[in-house]
Amino acid sequence: MRGSGRSYTGNRFILGIDRAIEFVMYKFESLENVIFVTSAGNGKPEQRIWSTPESLGIFKQYTRLVVVGATNNRLHNVHQFNDSYVNMVWAPTRPALHLTFPHPAIAENLIEDHMYYAMADGGTSTAAALVTGLLANYISQNLDSKTRMDDAVTKLKELAHARIPKDAKGEPLDPQVMPVAWNGIPTSLWPLEDQREVAKAEQELKDAKPVTSTLPSP
Numbered sequence: 001m002r003g004s005g006r007s008y009t010g011n012r013f014i015l016g017i018d019r020a021i022e023f024v025m026y027k028f029e030s031l032e033n034v035i036f037v038t039s040a041g042n043g044k045p046e047q048r049i050w051s052t053p054e055s056l057g058i059f060k061q062y063t064r065l066v067v068v069g070a071t072n073n074r075l076h077n078v079h080q081f082n083d084s085y086v087n088m089v090w091a092p093t094r095p096a097l098h099l100t101f102p103h104p105a106i107a108e109n110l111i112e113d114h115m116y117y118a119m120a121d122g123g124t125s126t127a128a129a130l131v132t133g134l135l136a137n138y139i140s141q142n143l144d145s146k147t148r149m150d151d152a153v154t155k156l157k158e159l160a161h162a163r164i165p166k167d168a169k170g171e172p173l174d175p176q177v178m179p180v181a182w183n184g185i186p187t188s189l190w191p192l193e194d195q196r197e198v199a200k201a202e203q204e205l206k207d208a209k210p211v212t213s214t215l216p217s218p
Contacts, residue, residue, distance in 0.1 A: 021052045029062055035139075035149050036062075037132045039124035040069045040088070041080040049080050057085035064149055066135070066156065068128040068181075070094065075177045079124050087153055089160045090178040091130040093122035131156065131181045159184050165202065173206065 028034050038054045041047070049055050049067075057067040069081040072094040082088060102114035138152035145151060160179035164172050187198050 018052045022056065025053050025056055025062060025065065029064060032146075033149060035064045035066060035135055035153060037066045037068060037128050037135065039128040040067050040082070042070075042123040042125075043080045045077055045079060045081060047080050049082055057082065057088060060086055062086060064153055066131060066153060068124060068131045069178065070122070070124045070127040071178050071180055074174075075180050077176070077178050081178075087157065089131060089156060090180045091127035092180060093124070093126040093130075095119040096122040096126050096130075098122065098126075134181050134183055137183065155184075156181060 025036065028036050036053065040054055041049055041051060049057075053065065054067045056062055057065055063086065066087040066089065067082070067085050069077055069088065069090040070079050070093040071090045072078050073092060075090070075092060077090065078094055081090075096119070097117050098120050100116055100118045102111055106114050135152050135156060138155050139148050142148040142151055157179070159182040163180055163182045164177050165174065167173055187195055190198070
């Protein structure tokens with residue numbers, strides 16, 4: 001669901017669309033079993049977020065509205081964002097593994113046999129889908145709790161911030177690394193080949209020259 005993302009000036013129809021979405025968000029927030037996940041938008045990082053519902057992320061009353069940005073493989077932001085939002089997290093989508101469907105001419109009973117995975121760049125919509133899946137995983141681990149929805153959002157943010165590599169003083173090794181959503185599984189439980197790749201990347205990051213943040217103000 002997305003609002004107009006346009007200026008209200010002189011256009012009551014556009015204003016009406018966004019106000020309707022705000023009302024829907026208000027109703028969703030009053031439900032106990034709903035988390036609303038939306039993409040931040042695929043504009044340039046310096047572009048302000050205008051569209052609803054993602055622009056509502058600035059309001060503290062929307063405690064279960066999660067706005068998701070996208071990063072590259074260095075976990076640097078690549079699209080619109082606002083780190084002052086109540087619940088703003090990122091997910092890596094450049095590149096991302098996508099399930100690709102075969103040519104439309106393939107017979108319906110053969111479609112499943114011709115599906116394949118491919119690496120391709122995604123945007124914030126892909127990132128939002130990844131975060132939605134993680135939230136569902138967190139909720140499934142806590143089904144009997146009456147606060148499972150709020151707990152899932154809290155866990156999402158805590159794990160995302162915990163994932164940022166830091167030095168001995170607790171300072172980020174790279175100030176451009178975003179709090180990227182994480183499933184909470186430590187690398188020590190990964191396959192050995194993946195552990196070696198992570199260790200190599202971490203060492204390269206430590207050996208790199210200090211990076212000065214160039215992120216624009218939201």
